[in-house]
Amino acid sequence: MPSHQPTAGMMAVDPAYVSEQPSAASKPAPKEPVRNTKYDPKKPHITETPMTKKNWYKHVNWLNVVLILGIPLTGLIAAWWTPLYWQTAVFAVAYYFATGLGITAGYHRLWAHTSYSATTPLKIFLAAVGGGAVEGSIRWWARDHRAHHRYTDTDKDPYSVRKGLLYSHFGWMLMKQNPKRIGRTDISDLNDDFVVVWQHKHYLKVVLFMGLIFPSIACGLLWQDWLGGFIYGGILRIFFVQQATFCVNSLAHWLGDQPFDDRNSPRDHVITALVTLGEGYHNFHHEFPSDYRNAIEWHQYDPTKWSIWAWKQMGLAYDLKQFRSNEIEKGRLQQLQKKLDQKRSKLDWGVPxxxxxxxxxxxxxxxxxxxxxxxxxxxxxxxxxxxxxxxxxxxxxxxxxxxxxxxxxxxxxxxxxxxxxxxxxxxxxxxxxxxxxxxxxxxxxxxxGKDTVMSKDAHGNKIVRAGSQPTKVFDPPASANAA
Missing domain, CATH: 3.10.120.10 (Cytochrome b5-like heme/steroid binding domain)
Incomplete structure (x- = not known):
């Protein structure tokens, strides 16, 4: 494996690109951690130094600032003088969905969560178009995402929403991060995947070709719009697909409902789903991460799920994982009961x-x-x-x-x-x-055998269900003037 890091966001540059639990399968000796040659673990990281007026610029990841904000801004300015042909617009939208699926169906559901298996041709396709989204290599992206799931909303979460909405969106890439503070995860399976290894090794070449050169060539050869392909199909398309993906880290932890668990920040909302190609049902996803679906209802928008299902019909994907509906409904019911308990605790039920x-x-x-x-x-x-x-x-x-x-x-x-x-x-x-x-x-x-089980809510209070008040007697005895 090379010592260089996938430059950008191209996503954040990871100065300590470590494989925490290397695979022992078929290898007698453990692998040495793959690190940046310039990385010195004994040297204090800049994040361990308080930010001041004199050193604030040292805390900024200027490479990512240029790549995530600078180049898209340049593309927007250039677009003012670059005519947009309808063919280029259609291509840019289509390529936006293709590269978006490279992230959602490839980086996320296939490699980060192994929610289904893919044949080699599909893996190569997803690795290629995923590289065209310019969000880091599969290995780097999946490593951080697994840490995000394992340490959600904690200091070990690389893009915790607890640090602010903008921070979780792209602030974590614009500001330098201490690699020692990111939670440890097992990526041994990724190290054993030759497609992942190949893409990581040749990441910069994949990014340049699939991100910028390919859309320029496609638009140039087909309708002679070389510059439009570069600006609209390349730079601006990268900007929009990146911002859409970043919404999974920010908007999906801020907007919507929590039908399965409210202990952490992930939420479900149709707007986030529309923006992220179906990744907006994030509360479900954090509860059942190995499910190849994010949306489980037929009417919910999840083109990533539909694509995976279609690939299965074509023989390109298999072993699509789903949590048992019984377990899903148990989680939903428990959360409903928790909300009922919270509401019940605010009502006057009389002195126990x-x-x-x-x-x-x-x-x-x-x-x-x-x-x-x-x-x-x-x-x-x-x-x-x-x-x-x-x-x-x-x-x-x-x-x-x-x-x-x-x-x-x-x-x-x-x-x-x-x-x-x-x-x-x-x-x-x-x-x-x-x-x-x-x-x-x-x-x-x-x-x-009637009403012999006394249920209690989450606060330890007895639950009085309809008709179960102690004064409710179904076969009342005769009245008397004395007990």
Missing amino acids: LEQLPVMEWDEYVDQAKNGRGLIAVAGVVHDVTDFIADHPGGKAMIKSGLGKDATAMFNGGVYLHSNAAHNLLSTMRVGIIRGGMEVEIWKRAHAE
């Missing part, structure tokens, strides 16, 4: 039964006779004083149950109250009758 004071029956009756609006349902005492005037059934009906066991009355003896009524009643709890119906109901439920 175990925190209520225990009252003797005589004490309950005595307080009700002395003007306190207390009513007992299923052994739970409720203070309905402020609700009597608002009772939909009228004051007389609710007053008739004060100081009594109104379990049967509340559960169908007079009126079978709704789930909403049980929920509202729970917010009025003030005590529990000693040995009252609350105890008998739970004993009976246990004996009959």
Whole structure:
């Protein structure tokens, strides 16, 4: 392997291009790390020095500034005097999609995540057009991307969105990075792939030819637009495909929903998918990275997935990996439950039964006779004083149950109250009758196998599902004046 690095972004230049876990397959001796000959691991890196007004320029990766910003700006200026023929425009768009697929279907899903296998002709094609996107070699790109997945949102993530949206977009390439701080990853499989090794060894030649020379020759030979091919099919097309790819690192970690997990920043959004050839369903991707799909619904935009599937039909791709739908739905359900728990925790469910004071029956009756609006349902005492005037059934009906066991009355003896009524009643709890119906109901439920499992949310609070309030008795006993 050569000692030089893929220059640019051409993406960031990696001064310590290391294979952390070299392959031992078919090689008796471990490989030596492949490093830049000018790299001195003992010398303090510039990032370890605070940035000041005097040394700020040393922190800037000027080569990448020129390649990522300078050359595209030059192309935009040159485009002012360069006519755009429709044939060149069509070619530029088509080549944009081809080189974009080289990154999304090739660099990303094939090599970084091995989500499917490809035949040699398809590998060569993807390595070639991927090089035309000018985003570094496969080996360098996949190495950083695996670190990004392994250390998402941490200091070891080479383009963590926690450092800012612009930083994750391209700031990490415009500013120098300390290679010692990037998380370690295993790229032994890439070192054993002859296409990856060949592209890495001849990366600059691949970039120059596929990035600039090929579009110039194609437009020049076919309709005599050599300059247009160079400007529009080359420079500007590279700029747009790079910015689209960079959105996977930035926009996909900032815009959208998190249907599978919200512990880290990846998000799903159709806008990001449109910009990135289907890579916008990023929350799904970070949860199930070895799935060859990003979009799992038929209506979601994922041309990369469709291309891989089409290549399979042509015999060019095989072993397309998919996570079991059972596991995917489990993740989706768990995240939904987490959101429900968060919303549930903000609602008033009444004082938990175990925190209520225990009252003797005589004490309950005595307080009700002395003007306190207390009513007992299923052994739970409720203070309905402020609700009597608002009772939909009228004051007389609710007053008739004060100081009594109104379990049967509340559960169908007079009126079978709704789930909403049980929920509202729970917010009025003030005590529990000693040995009252609350105890008998739970004993009976246990004996009959009803509601014997008490679920708790993520905060440890009991989950009260529809119809499962302790005051809900499906076969109410007869009312009595005493417990």
